[in-house]
Amino acid sequence: MANKKKNWYDYLWIWSIIYFALGFFNIMFAWLGLIDFVLPLIFALAGGNKWFCNNMCGRGQLFWILGRKAKCSRKKPAPRWISSKWFRYGFMIFFLTMFGTMLFQTYQVFAGASGLKQVVKLFWTFKVPWQWAYSGGTFPEWMVQFGYGFYSLMLTSTLIGLIVMVLYRERTWCTFCPMGTMTQGICQLKAKGDSE
């Protein structure tokens, strides 16, 4: 709490703001978001823990700071179904399916079957023009397409997280975060495997 020593990783919430700021100006920075995808999985697979979620997740920290310190959360208990297993795994499957669709779109641009679309798609539905974030030339188009797709995914999930932060508790997002569900699932399998 107040007297706890601060570590460098307690400030990673700044990173989640910088990430979106960088992607606003140049969409290629969206690729850096893969770090937040890969690191939790490495922790879970190699260490059998959720150290990333517990200590390093900049997004979770941001929700805590905005929700608790900036008082932007109603701090009301969320409905039980939000943290139920079927919703958590259902949302994870939905999220991964959309991720797969995004990879397929990237492939289509790579194969020349479709052109680069310089839009950020919010909530998998609303297309927001974002053409200023890339002026062309430097990178292969499929890499740029992936940037747009990944940025859309990151922005959408953050917005969902912010909505549930306001409505319910600060880190309600954590209860159905696909990365959290995945890493906890891996940890449970590992723990079970060791005890047998």
Next chain:
Amino acid sequence: MSKRRATVNIEVCVACGVCANQCPREAISIYRGCYAEVDTDKCVGCGICEKACPANAIEVRDIEDMEAENGK
């Protein structure tokens, strides 16, 4: 006066670690990325973790009630 302690419903816990971060006595740890575990020797039943838990997995309970239930 009866003593109170935080208890975790491990079926509901998502192991996010908010409780462990907030605990002023460092009484909570995340057991192998699976669920939160309360050290009942350190816990004073303040309830900070209960209010922080996004999954409603923590409940501060009377220690005598718990013992009575376990003793059944």
